[in-house]
């Protein structure tokens with residue numbers, strides 16, 4: 086008998102413990118956001134109804150992860166929890182050295198303190214904001230070389246996170262001596278959570294071989310990327326995701342990792358590599374900044390939870406649900422005429438705020454305008470990924486980012502379909518009034534990573 090097929094998006098888990106959500110009125114939210122200087126990072130979380138600010142560290146841990154926490158061994162040195170963690174990482178990413186850190190940016194800081202520096206240039210498909218900031222903090226230049234389709238919100242290229250190989254070759258041949266490593270971010274968060282194909286990764290590897298450069302993955306969403314490869318890249322439809330991940334890892338010399346994403350951690354990360362000399366140097370910095378090499382910035386219990394989370398991250402039932410439920414939100418918005426970046430990414434739906442509010446100049450921050458409106462209208466917290474995040478340059482100048490997006494990031498295993506249906510309704514309401522949204526100006530900003538703390542005011 087044929088296996089029956091169903092179209093319902095099936096959450097491959099049931100709820101075990103619940104957290105209350107706090108309802109609020111529009112008038113209350115207006116007050117909250119004004120007091121937060123129109124910066125959603127400055128809101129108190131209890132004033133948020135549906136929190137789509139980030140998928141980072143906000144996932145629900147499983148019963149087995151909570152059980153694993155009980156195995157946490159808090160020995161300062163040589164904890165068995167470290168070896169459980171190291172083995173789980175090396176089953177997917179068999180690098181010689183695995184260095185635990187408290188989160189992804191610590192791995193970036195340690196890596197670029199060692200290999201960055203003035204006169205250096207670091208190419209990436211698109212640097213995430215903290216990666217760019219850490220490259221630049223070392224004095225190096227961070228260059229984004231994603232394919233042109235990756236900057237076109239309407240392009241339907243299946244692998245919009247791909248590196249532009251001709252541009253990378255151009256950079257390596259012109260400034261090869263200044264490039265300490267090539268990075269590829271999977272999936273490409275700042276470019277819409279778009280995947281990188283295996284074919285493209287092989288192409289990057291070939292160029293790295295030709296120019297003698299190490300390749301590092303920024304692998305936060307490696308499992309989602311591997312699932313897209315399985316679904317979209319010819320010849321991979323029958324493969325186990327673990328096997329695809331191993332092939333991705335085998336093309337690289339090392340990785341930075343925020344374990345707050347696909348590995349289902351509420352905290353954690355690692356830096357891994359094959360290079361013994363560099364690993365030694367990085368461990369020395371680790372001891373100065375994070376902790377002893379068998380715990381990094383983490384507790385033994387965190388290491389145990391991550392080891393278990395890694396096994397759940399590559400389960401096919403989970404990945405099928407994860408990617409399908411993100412697409413559900415994106416497709417519903419498209420049907421209602423809300424412009425979204427396509428194809429729908431893995432961990433988030435990105436609204437094209439520049440297209441939604443074309444009356445706003447990019448330097449009036451359309452992404453900020455739409456994010457604030459989503460909060461006021463329905464208590465939904467999102468994040469701007471556009472000119473606020475990327476517009477200010479180290480020399481003090483400001484230019485529009487290539488896109489002005491609002492990211493609706495979906496925490497893993499947290500919200501149900503009815504929560505998402507509510508989000509769809511709120512987005513539709515904001516879209517109906519988008520031509521009347523005010524732009525914003527920044528009244529106070531720090532030198533770097535301004536989106537976290539800048540103060541805004543509406544331009545009335």
Ligand SMILES: Cc1ncc(COP(=O)(O)O)c(C=O)c1O
Pocket residue numbers: 141188189190191213215216270272274275303305342343344345354
């Ligand atoms: C692609 C990418 N790289 C690096 C980071 C930084 O990780 P963390 O927030 O754990 O420092 C993030 C976080 O969102 C990310 O999405």
